[in-house]
Amino acid sequence: MRYGIVLALLLCWPPLQAAEVDANFIREAARQSGYTEEQIRAWMAQAEKKTSILEAISRPAEGKAWKDYRPIFLQPGRVEGGRRFMQVHHLALRRAENQYGVPAEIITAIIGVETRYGRHAGRYRVLDALYTLGFHYPKRGEFFRKQLLALFKLARQQGLDVLALKGSYAGAMGYGQFIPTSYLEYAVDFDEDGHADLLGSAEDAIGSVAHYLARHGWQRNQPVIRRLRPPRPVPVVKPRKMKPDTTVEAILQQGFVLEGAPLPGELEAVIVRLKGQRGDEYWLGTRNFYAITRYNHSPLYAMAVSQLAEAIAQ
Numbered sequence: 001m002r003y004g005i006v007l008a009l010l011l012c013w014p015p016l017q018a019a020e021v022d023a024n025f026i027r028e029a030a031r032q033s034g035y036t037e038e039q040i041r042a043w044m045a046q047a048e049k050k051t052s053i054l055e056a057i058s059r060p061a062e063g064k065a066w067k068d069y070r071p072i073f074l075q076p077g078r079v080e081g082g083r084r085f086m087q088v089h090h091l092a093l094r095r096a097e098n099q100y101g102v103p104a105e106i107i108t109a110i111i112g113v114e115t116r117y118g119r120h121a122g123r124y125r126v127l128d129a130l131y132t133l134g135f136h137y138p139k140r141g142e143f144f145r146k147q148l149l150a151l152f153k154l155a156r157q158q159g160l161d162v163l164a165l166k167g168s169y170a171g172a173m174g175y176g177q178f179i180p181t182s183y184l185e186y187a188v189d190f191d192e193d194g195h196a197d198l199l200g201s202a203e204d205a206i207g208s209v210a211h212y213l214a215r216h217g218w219q220r221n222q223p224v225i226r227r228l229r230p231p232r233p234v235p236v237v238k239p240r241k242m243k244p245d246t247t248v249e250a251i252l253q254q255g256f257v258l259e260g261a262p263l264p265g266e267l268e269a270v271i272v273r274l275k276g277q278r279g280d281e282y283w284l285g286t287r288n289f290y291a292i293t294r295y296n297h298s299p300l301y302a303m304a305v306s307q308l309a310e311a312i313a314q
């Protein structure tokens with residue numbers, strides 16, 4: 001028994017300490033949000049640690065291979081749902097496209113990948129998610145405590161009910177799954193009713209997703225990805241690259257062949273390598289590909305969004 005305890009202690013060394021909801025945190029939350037310390041304390045007393053949230057964050061879908069990840073998002077149901085979403089919201093989507101330069105089908109695909117067009121916007125209480133990860137997940141505790149502080153500020157600003165707000169296990173909310181800091185920074189009141197409501201208004205969500213991508217470098221009238229045929233032997237391409245580090249011209253000079261219409265040689269690009277159904281796949285990603293990875297830091301995510309957008313638009 002005693003040896004068991006010693007062994008357990010050794011296995012967890014160095015110990016990762018769970019943070020505490022202390023007076024400093026309460027004071028900071030009150031200061032940032034404008035709520036009283038009593039109010040913040042009352043909410044924190046109702047926050048619950050959820051084991052299911054700790055389990056969920058330890059197995060993200062982005063850990064899969066592309067061949068297993070792609071089918072989750074490219075099934076006919078999700079493509080069809082995207083077409084319907086585009087029909088219903090075509091006016092808002094056109095307006096967002098004109099204003100921010102982001103194509104309607106890309107905005108739609110992001111909302112489709114995130115929440116199946118708003119149908120699965122999350123079943124966890126955001127307060128519980130951010131409390132659990134902020135105070136019981138030391139690896140990223142600081143990040144989630146910052147999100148929790150932003151949640152209070154957001155609730156105050158938008159008149160949201162802290163105890164009723166639902167979202168993902170990571171505290172992402174609404175059609176486009178914005179975490180509190182993104183909500184504060186990028187949400188727009190696209191239907192002009194006085195509130196940026198990313199949970200209840202598809203129109204606000206559409207404008208906000210487009211605004212987010214525009215602020216992360218989206219370039220109007222530029223492609224997102226294009227398939228490449230590699231030369232033999234295939235040059236070494238590091239996996240999981242996302243940021244353009246070369247140009248179309250330099251990629252072609254390596255012997256890659258671009259499928260489809262030509263692109264300007266000086267266009268910034270990156271070679272993306274993925275484990276496909278039939279071995280390695282090579283793709284050319286642009287600044288717009290990179291902008292999508294700012295939404296979710298994964299080349300698989302940006303690929304799924306691009307391909308779903310293409311399937312919806314066809």
Ligand SMILES: [Ca+2]
Binds near residue numbers: 188189192196201204
């Ligand atoms: Ca609104």
